[in-house]
Amino acid sequence: MKTKADTQKQTVSSRSTGSQQERLVTRVTLLRKIYRVLLNTGRTYAAFNERDRKLVHSFGPVKEILDPMSGYGSLTRYCAEHGIQSYCLEYNLPQHLWQTLCHPSNTAKYLESCQLMLSWKKRWPGTEIRGIASDDWFPDESIRLLLNLLDLSRKAIERTFDGDQANLSIALLLPFVGRLSCSVQGDIVTHVKKGGICVYAGWEDDFELYLRALVRTLVRITDASVSKAHEIIRGDARTFRFPKKRFGAMLTSPPYPNHRDFVSMFAPEHAFLDVLKVPGSVTSRRAAEQIIGSNFVSERPTFTPTTQTAKTFLESITKLKRNETAIRHDRQYYIPYFENYFADLETAYRNIAPALKSKSEGYIVVVNNTHRNLLIPVSEVILEIWQSLGFNASISTSIEAFHVGTKNPRARGLRARHTEHVVRIWR
Numbered sequence: 295m296k297t298k299a300d301t302q303k304q305t306v307s308s309r310s311t312g313s314q315q316e317r318l319v320t321r322v323t324l325l326r327k328i329y330r331v332l333l334n335t336g337r338t339y340a341a342f343n344e345r346d347r348k349l350v351h352s353f354g355p356v357k358e359i360l361d362p363m364s365g366y367g368s369l370t371r372y373c374a375e376h377g378i379q380s381y382c383l384e385y386n387l388p389q390h391l392w393q394t395l396c397h398p399s400n401t402a403k404y405l406e407s408c409q410l411m412l413s414w415k416k417r418w419p420g421t422e423i424r425g426i427a428s429d430d431w432f433p434d435e436s437i438r439l440l441l442n443l444l445d446l447s448r449k450a451i452e453r454t455f456d457g458d459q460a461n462l463s464i465a466l467l468l469p470f471v472g473r474l475s476c477s478v479q480g481d482i483v484t485h486v487k488k489g490g491i492c493v494y495a496g497w498e499d500d501f502e503l504y505l506r507a508l509v510r511t512l513v514r515i516t517d518a519s520v521s522k523a524h525e526i527i528r529g530d531a532r533t534f535r536f537p538k539k540r541f542g543a544m545l546t547s548p549p550y551p552n553h554r555d556f557v558s559m560f561a562p563e564h565a566f567l568d569v570l571k572v573p574g575s576v577t578s579r580r581a582a583e584q585i586i587g588s589n590f591v592s593e594r595p596t597f598t599p600t601t602q603t604a605k606t607f608l609e610s611i612t613k614l615k616r617n618e619t620a621i622r623h624d625r626q627y628y629i630p631y632f633e634n635y636f637a638d639l640e641t642a643y644r645n646i647a648p649a650l651k652s653k654s655e656g657y658i659v660v661v662n663n664t665h666r667n668l669l670i671p672v673s674e675v676i677l678e679i680w681q682s683l684g685f686n687a688s689i690s691t692s693i694e695a696f697h698v699g700t701k702n703p704r705a706r707g708l709r710a711r712h713t714e715h716v717v718r719i720w721r
Contacts, residue, residue, distance in 0.1 A: 325473050333511055364546070365547070369382060374521050374524060392465070407450040425491055432562075549587035594634065611628065640679055673689060689715050
């Protein structure tokens, strides 16, 4: 005899059937690429790949794994599939809200909310405007539509969730808000510019497509998850008060020094969060709220790294033979950028280290990019930091890739080299 839970699971699983074409959010939609890829594959730029996630099994029998810079939360999903607890911290609010949306303990309730939203299609707001050009992220018409949709999201969330219903409803809508923004997508996913044309014609079809794609994503997570004991917390790894000596295992990856931070990548979403006055939105360049790897250097103080490897790299930039323009750019932007980047890593890892047990192990996945034909020694700096903190540290594996994330697709040789290193730490 089937139980109610069996019937519900069968109903949920049936929603995930369909052709490959039905499962993909295609390029003909105007949903932002970053979320389109997340909905299609579960990961996007700078997220753990399958090879990285499998490092979980290198720890042996562990109950809980720490990721203090957790991004899109792919570690949580992988741990949930294998019955391992995870503890994930993320500072960038849109990424944290994506983790909220995909948390295994939330997916079944979000599925109900999505079905309610789809059933309320006649209640979705209408517009007679087919398109508008604006220098703002969101013109008034977009704000009106989005606030109406957010109100419907809240009503759906109230029927399915207890707890922080305001943030839960924002998490449900946020992947769609860029569809109604006036912005221009760059040639790679990390580039988006303010201002442009917002096309309202067909937005309802894209919203329905988004909800149905989200349903399929939530179904996959629900069906694959065997554990729900995962903590996701919004906080800054440089200042967050981690529980002392709690974790015996860590798998993480810091932002890479590619001169493009994750605030910029999610600029339309941050702009909408700023409209809502949500704490944690960082549309403006407030220095106290810049994440690690921020490319805003003019409005924050410069901090000097202490690791010798970082100092040597910074000195090597000053010795390069280059023209006056390049010298000025290095002095005004690149050197302060790298100084802050390495100093931020030092601060974060010093803050994280006390959370690891006296016998613990961790893997840090990093990519060494290049600057003016110089290799940026991220992995070497990380080795030095952890060794200074009393850990053993070594390069576990290295894989070279070319043309990954470069701003110049015509780059050749060293300028195009991006080497992924897996740094192992233990004590």
